[in-house]
Amino acid sequence: MSVAARKKVLLMGKSGSGKTSMRSVIFSNYSAKDTKRLGATIDVEQSAVRFLGSLVLNLWDCGGQNAFVDNYLAAQKDTIFSNVAVLIYVFDITSTEWETDMRYFEGIISALREYSPDAGVWVLINKMDLADKEDPKRKKYDERRGDVVSVDERVKGKARGMLRCFPTSIWDESLYKAWSSVIHTLIPNIGLITSHLTFMRDLCLAAEAVMFEAETFLVIAKSGSPLDSDPSQMDDNEVKSGAKALDPQRFEKISEIIKGFRKTCQRIGETFSSFESKFDDCTVVLEPLTRNTFILIVSVDPRIESAMLTYNIYHAQVHFADFSNRDGVKRKCSLCRANTEAPYEVEGDEDPNVRAWDDVGM
């Protein structure tokens, strides 16, 4: 058995911006309403979250009161900012002290760029639900984003880690979009997973195959063009099946809906196991795939029955389980070898530290 890969994820930003709320909604099954009961975080609260069996996120939820932040930037600088994989920095869009917020952000990002130059930075401008009514065009968000990017450009120097900015609210699916984007970059062998999903989609004559993590329901990967890419990168099948016309927010909406549905099932003493639905113009099935994942297959071909989709998933389970562990990745499967359209892309394949993506771990 392999040891799980541990990634240090810093969660920072002013007190009250929503850090602990996000963490609780995504990883601890809180509803947005439950977060009103959360107390202020004192100093640094560390927690370990297992993701896909083989990836452990060490979340450092850093209390945002000024005295703590001063301490992070002085005595604790080395401890906090070394070996960071990702910094998630949360702003409150309704903050009335933007200049002070930016000053603190500059201090934090300078320390990060110095001690962990490769760390990715996700800036989440949160509580958008409170701002959207007065500013539907999101002018304020664009301004805030501009300020954040220019601070980063100023302090970045030779650091290679990139910065991305997302508008979020714990009250809607935007939170899932932002966190999926974070997680997506931390999963090993994402190219391999994507090529298998694409193959699976084509085998089922389907429009789309999407993989979700079973606990958080964050989207991990999808068939065809990469998550977050623009419509010009769509592959032939996506163009043919009309993926351009689909809602670009569909993945995070499904995450949020399924998680809510699963909570409802729990409340009435039922266990959520799978989902299937037939509409006028499409058929959708959502089934467990490996130990820690679900697969969603969407068909827009009226000839395809949902039973055929579940039957194919059933047969694919063995295969996905096989290449989800370290040994399976090493052997390379016949699908990857035989199918030139599904390139075998496993970064650092010979490196014993590279993890399989859904191994038993520990």
Ligand SMILES: Nc1nc2c(ncn2[C@@H]2O[C@H](COP(=O)(O)OP(=O)(O)O)[C@@H](O)[C@H]2O)c(=O)[nH]1
């Ligand atoms: N309206 C709204 N309230 C939020 C949002 N995120 C967090 N909150 C609320 O803000 C308060 C502070 O959140 P908390 O997570 O403790 O902030 P932290 O100090 O950054 O950890 C809580 O009452 C949350 O319910 C959001 O996106 N929209």
Ligand SMILES: [Mg+2]
């Ligand atoms: Mg907190």
